[in-house]
Amino acid sequence: MVFNCTDITAVLEKYYLSSTYGIEFCIGFPGNLLVVLGYIFCLPVWQSCNIYLFNLAVSDLIFLCTLPRLSYLYANYQSETLPYACIINRYILHVNLYSSILFMVWLSMDRFLLIKHPTRNHYLLRPRAALIVTGLSWLAVNVEVAPMIVLMIQDLQSTNWTRCSDFASLKGDVNTFGYSLGLTVTGYILPMLGLCGFSLKIAHLLRAQERVLQRRTISFKRPLRVVASAAALFLILYTPYHVLRNVRIASLQAWAKLQVCSRMYIEALYILSRPVAFLHSVMNPVFYFLMGDKFRELLWAKLRKMFRQTEQQREPT
Template structure:
């Protein structure tokens, strides 16, 4: 009976990977590529004056596009249950996937800090609001994420006949005890610290808004940045928390010393599989920020589209 239960659990995970993951990643690829491509071209061709927030948002879009480039390989592999036998392709794919996750978190954190500074220093006179500073911070984020994730390549399990040459995700490969330690490190410094930073500046923003309202200042122009920071924190909580929790639980369940039953491991793996696409759903959602976060980006983009559509008519006249 135990063998049958274990087989059923394993079969469920195979079905989830083949149909659920391939479907979710396909949707994320389609929506993400369209949204982020529009944003990138919109920034390049429509935005004349770049500010610090624009630089962070542009880097966020580049990060999303790099991740989205990995999805066709994953979709094809999961849907056909056929994997490339090259370690380099597998590990680079997993590396880019995690690089997007943690660079997105950091760029969204930087954007939240920038939103606070915009309210605190509306004339852009703070050193962190300068374009040169934003470029330096962006470069530091990219370098920091790369250095932070270099051990990941070592911890990923190589493709062998034992695992049927399958490109295993991080939580399902390698030595679970060692990987759990590294996963906790990523959870704390890659996710929790940025989340607490965002919450800290969210509280500071609320205090600034409250002070200005008490002084009789109009709050109409301040409600939008506040709503966006709340939205960002909500995205952090809803999308990233379940993934990080279940990744650590998945690794812990594989530690031999804990003696977790095989079927229990598969149930945990099932929940972990469900959370994975939601963690990367931010790549499809992030373009929303480009249309909402000030600088009249949406108006400029629509004006550019109307201009392009109107050229043939103008020529015909």
């Protein structure tokens, strides 16, 4: 059997993308749905932290709903035949990608301000301020991703509306390589610096408190671990995707002058990085339980009450 390098991407799409997207949906959808319903029905008073977490969960939930369709198409060697579905799917994917890390930055900011202002007297710790920040965040992310709609429409027109391409394969009047680099800087690198910055600020603040109080502030150690874990999570999951996406787009440029097999191997590595980047939607529910004020207790109390009611109804009268 002779190996053809042009077949590697089709094999990865059929067996790797279809299975990983299916697994991510099966694990991530129930977790995020539980969080969304828990916030709606179990949380009587919302703090600023809860507003950021709720928007993060909604973003993840909407994105995860697109994965079954993608998994089915890749498993059957098919491309999305509905142009509007292609555009909406890719748009939701990238909006979630960049809104997730942005909301995590605001959560980190919230934890830092809460440690610095335990009485919640800072303006940014008020629910109204959180709603304003959330609205501006959604606006900023949509502005960042909006040029992609133009690229997708132009690319679909070039294939007579029959081929739904990934972002790294789009062709149009917009400079795809420049746009991807700009999106990487504004959507990933700057928020990543924000996450790392708040981690350092929290660590510095805790050290200062320990020196003043001459004891370990154990109650404030958890926010530092959570924020540092969030920074590490996005660094590990997002970096390979963004590096390989830009390398993939660069490999398609005329000035790259790469051979066909070299481009195929680069595309294969890029395909491998895509589900890894989207794992954040599966793992984010962990942060809801770690960072949500009293959310765990209220959710468990609600679930225990529901189970007791169910058992009572099953008991014979």
